[in-house]
Amino acid sequence: MSLIVIVGPPGSGKTTVGRALADALGAPFRDADADIVAVAGKPIADIFVDDGEDHFRALEREAVRRAVAEHDGVLALGGGAVLSEATRKLLADVPVVHLRVDLAEAVRRNEIDKGRPLLQVNPRATLRRLLDERLPLYREVADVEVDTTGRDVDDLAAEIRARLAVRTVAVNDAETPYPVLIGRGTVERLPEFLGKAARVAVLHTESTALLAQRVGSLLPDGVEATLMELPDAEDGKTVAVAEQCWDALGAEGFTRTDLVVGVGGGAVTDLAGFVAACWLRGVAVVHVPTSLLGAVDAAVGGKTGVNTAAGKNLVGAFHPPRAVLVDLDNFATLPERDLAAGLAEVVKAGFIADPAILDLVEADPRAALDATGPVVAELVERAIAVKAEVVASDLKEGGLRAVLNYGHTFAHAIEKLEHYRWRHGDAVAVGMVYAAHLNAITGRVDLVERTEAVLESLGLPTTYEAGRWDELLQVMKIDKKNVGATQRFVLLDALAAPVVVDDVTAEQQREAYERLTA
Missing domain, CATH: 3.40.50.300 (P-loop containing nucleotide triphosphate hydrolases)
Structure with a gap:
């Protein structure tokens, strides 16, 4: 004490x-x-x-x-x-x-x-x-x-x-350091991050409307809230939706000292960040993630973006938030499948940097799925700390930050082929199994069994449909990590030892897919 x-x-x-x-x-x-x-x-x-x-x-x-x-x-x-x-x-x-x-x-x-x-x-x-x-x-x-x-x-x-019990993870990137507050009731801390804002735009979906209203009620006298409802999930991550938000900001007279707040899952915070990054070439944004996935992934790191016909998140900007308020109370009502999908990104952090995460999940998977318990709080803090350390060293994805995409090359291909009907975490889970097979095939560490066991203990998928390799390969060839026509993958030389490689052959890629779908 x-x-x-x-x-x-x-x-x-x-x-x-x-x-x-x-x-x-x-x-x-x-x-x-x-x-x-x-x-x-x-x-x-x-x-x-x-x-x-x-x-x-x-x-x-x-x-x-x-x-x-x-x-x-x-x-x-x-x-x-x-x-x-x-x-x-x-x-x-x-x-x-x-x-x-x-x-x-x-x-x-x-x-x-x-x-x-x-x-x-x-x-x-x-x-x-x-x-x-x-x-x-x-x-x-x-x-x-x-x-x-x-x-x-x-x-x-x-x-x-x-x-x-609120824990603070500092994202100390050289341009704009900011705090990530993790705990119960952290949304109440929003007034601390208003700066000189006279107007606050609260972007949300129908499912987060009540929380958005609560956020508006926290504003002091003299600060006006404008609530903007977005289409749900990936349907809200388009240039057309962003343009509607910009029109509304213009109508309300938003200036550079005003503030955008994103209240929702990763799609909302991605869109809110993009809207803020572009309006007047940059206004402040605060994220209030309402999903576990959004808290440990999209809300932290400053990457914003929208989807286009060519792929997911191919249009965007780097725009760090002023703060991220991770209120664990928001996770209490999440369906277990959504909570598990969020844990896929947490597990990824365990494989690339913090094996203690894997130990916690393996010790008691049910505790990891209890949003009201202490294990989730520790898992969230550890995963965010991993991302914060990487982002602080490489805000604009010049090198090290690519390791956060472990499992994502294959995952993003699944998402596009499935027209974004898959949960992102489910796709990442399968993507990590694919990457684990590549690790083994290319002579690196063999973590296939452990990867499958950890993910399956959380109810996450570990296989994919056979017979779709050619389609998947075409999508993977336009992955953001690639350099020209050269494909790059994030693999593991050992547990918590990620490396970006460009020498995985077409035959090795196909073999990993065949093992995954066998």
Whole structure:
């Protein structure tokens, strides 16, 4: 257990909620105001009367400094503790929860507690002033913000506990580094990434309309939301749909300081990124992926694009997002087949870089398919970390980034032949088995059995229809990795040792297909 600090205005419930959170975590609770009383030997109200507010603030600074250094658990601070710049600096390196409360509720709670010296005269007007003055300081130090108005204490503690579990993966590419937030309730963090936006376009499909409305409701006063519904899945990834979005942005007067938010699966975030990349030659975009596949694949990395008659994602741009908010709660309602399809990209990350992913899946495939459990959270974080490291080194796919396409050459060919009716993850699963056969045929590592076993444990396909080699080959010849007429494949010299090769013969490619379809 490490330190968690609770801040907020008088009446927000810092002590009550702090104790409940400590109980939920099995951790000790400490109140900085109680420490001050113990040191001074008299109530806070008497310190104000006898010694003045300046003396109290000095005692408070020292009490907070000591508690932050000593305490291992939940620590509640007085409402004015954040006024001290020294205290705010102390809080920069610890998780801080800001409890928000509306004015009427704060007044009601403070009428019950008569021991607050700053609220003895005209408490309503004083509270309004304190709320307005201190809100920016609370938000400056806070990692999590929760409204306690009318809320059950145990529910609040449970929500805070879940939101403190948010993990951040930094994508540190040299041009535009950005964070990927992974956890429950991360969509609530959207206001942190608005920048100077006065307008926000929320792109979504019919299935994500409710979440898109919630995203719109998170915007502060003065920021307007425009919701744009897209056709579902790959039908929405066309130049025609992008053009409709651009027309809408023009009608709404979107400027370069405004923001696009993509709420949906990989098709939505691909399209949203492309729309943002092209409008005024580039406006900011934030992705809120609602599928596991979208979270670990399309939303991270800055690749955007649309499909054309020639193939998938052949028209696009590199446009890194301002942030990616991976809210694990969005995965709870996914059908198991969709969750499994997303795990195909996770498994791919295990084969090319992080074998611990494979160990986790093999140890308990059912846990890997439980969207509400801790295993999925770890798998998502590990897969995104793999992609983040590769992308940071090669934003525009000049070399290393190609390794992320392990299994994708064959997968993209399947998708085109099947007119994109296959789930992308299903195609990638089959593509990885094809690549595993190529590994073995070309004298590299033989991981065919392990690849098939891991994928089958998740209910993913591992074979494809026979008799279609000529069609598949024609599509693979226009793969983005190819150089001129030379085909390139991502293979594995060993587990977690990917390599891009250009010497796979036509006979070896056909033999891998025949083994796959046997």
